[in-house]
Amino acid sequence: MDLTPGDSRARLRQRQRRALDRYLRSEVAPFAPFWRSRLIKAGLSGQRLQRVEDLRRLPITELAELGDGREAVLRPTDSTLLHEGPMRMRWGAAIAKVTGRGSAVNRTLVEPAYKPIQWHVHGALLVGSTSEDIETLAELGRRWLELAGVRSTDVIVSLLANGPRLPFWQLVHGARRAGIAVVPLDPAVTPAAVTAVAPNVVVGSPEVLAAVLDADEAWTGIARPTTIIPVGVGQPISADDHDRLVDLAQGGEVVDALWVEGVRTVWSSCRGGSDLHTHATAELVEVVDDDGRPARGGASGSVVWTGIGWKGTALLRLRTSVHAVLDESKCRTCGRETPRLIPVEPAPMWIAVLDDHPEVEDWIAEPGPSTLSLSVALVDGRRRRRVLDELEELLAECDGVEVAVVPKRRMARMLSSTDRASEGQ
Numbered sequence: 001m002d003l004t005p006g007d008s009r010a011r012l013r014q015r016q017r018r019a020l021d022r023y024l025r026s027e028v029a030p031f032a033p034f035w036r037s038r039l040i041k042a043g044l045s046g047q048r049l050q051r052v053e054d055l056r057r058l059p060i061t062e063l064a065e066l067g068d069g070r071e072a073v074l075r076p077t078d079s080t081l082l083h084e085g086p087m088r089m090r091w092g093a094a095i096a097k098v099t100g101r102g103s104a105v106n107r108t109l110v111e112p113a114y115k116p117i118q119w120h121v122h123g124a125l126l127v128g129s130t131s132e133d134i135e136t137l138a139e140l141g142r143r144w145l146e147l148a149g150v151r152s153t154d155v156i157v158s159l160l161a162n163g164p165r166l167p168f169w170q171l172v173h174g175a176r177r178a179g180i181a182v183v184p185l186d187p188a189v190t191p192a193a194v195t196a197v198a199p200n201v202v203v204g205s206p207e208v209l210a211a212v213l214d215a216d217e218a219w220t221g222i223a224r225p226t227t228i229i230p231v232g233v234g235q236p237i238s239a240d241d242h243d244r245l246v247d248l249a250q251g252g253e254v255v256d257a258l259w260v261e262g263v264r265t266v267w268s269s270c271r272g273g274s275d276l277h278t279h280a281t282a283e284l285v286e287v288v289d290d291d292g293r294p295a296r297g298g299a300s301g302s303v304v305w306t307g308i309g310w311k312g313t314a315l316l317r318l319r320t321s322v323h324a325v326l327d328e329s330k331c332r333t334c335g336r337e338t339p340r341l342i343p344v345e346p347a348p349m350w351i352a353v354l355d356d357h358p359e360v361e362d363w364i365a366e367p368g369p370s371t372l373s374l375s376v377a378l379v380d381g382r383r384r385r386r387v388l389d390e391l392e393e394l395l396a397e398c399d400g401v402e403v404a405v406v407p408k409r410r411m412a413r414m415l416s417s418t419d420r421a422s423e424g425q
């Protein structure tokens, strides 16, 4: 399945529905024991998916529930392949049965699709990729480089952690697919080893990239990279890290990327943009609130991930560590219409406690070296003791938070002085 910019939202949703429907009915449910029982319980086994939203009947899965991931791997048997598998596999299995050429069919049809040949570590979870998956990863890697504006004449130095880490492989396979030269170096090499390659593009963690770009003497007489791609692992690149790299880039473009455990691709910004583009053909990305309902009206929430069409390990409605807003409008920077994630810091729980309490009229937070002081003004000061007890109980789980009640007049002074301070900035 390919997607060109300009596909309308409705068409995109329709294509996702069809692909997801086929995937669930003819691969995930028949071949993966972990998902089979859950799909049956959710009423999603054996019947067509009418709308993409029907997938919400499947409860959200936490990464820890998958254990080492063994039960989530698609493992077709002769019988499930013949009776429930995708049509091309059923034909293959039927022909093998009639002609007795089972091993040839296995080698040319079944193994490339279903035999995991590369494993990536996602925390305690091992995610298996088959030969077909690696081609998908290569295509998503090619799109990553295209989004970042990397050109075929560029030379990339990868300083990503190698080994069983997905971003490294997506970059290397993607560069191969795009026909771009890549030099994978160990993240611990000296800046001189990087500049010896004279790269146009450097990719790595923000810390490693900052150290390399900061080594001015190593860049003497060598053109600096035109593209810098920091990859956040687990958490998005912070604004501070991004700005630091922009300073060190000396005119090169900084294009952020993010990978989180449980997700089989890197998400990345387009050149000049800051949101993270997702890949509608290979994933369904949802953002849900604390109760697991879709976050509405541009609200932020937890990102829940479903892989579409991936063999090896199947991952459905998996809660990730990312908190973000989902933007499904056209990207103002590049014009692509695939959904984008805008990562945000989750609001601390104490904000909701103070905002939701009917007796709290105003509040102000002042961070100290090891504590956060919350001053609150109450609607009715006479209920001070009781409200304070309630707030302390509600805030008991928030480490280092101290709460004090202040008179309304003092609160007004505190608020006006913070207003003045912020205006003065």
Ligand SMILES: [Zn+2]
Pocket: 269, 270, 273, 277, 331, 332, 333, 334, 335, 336
């Ligand atoms: Zn864009």
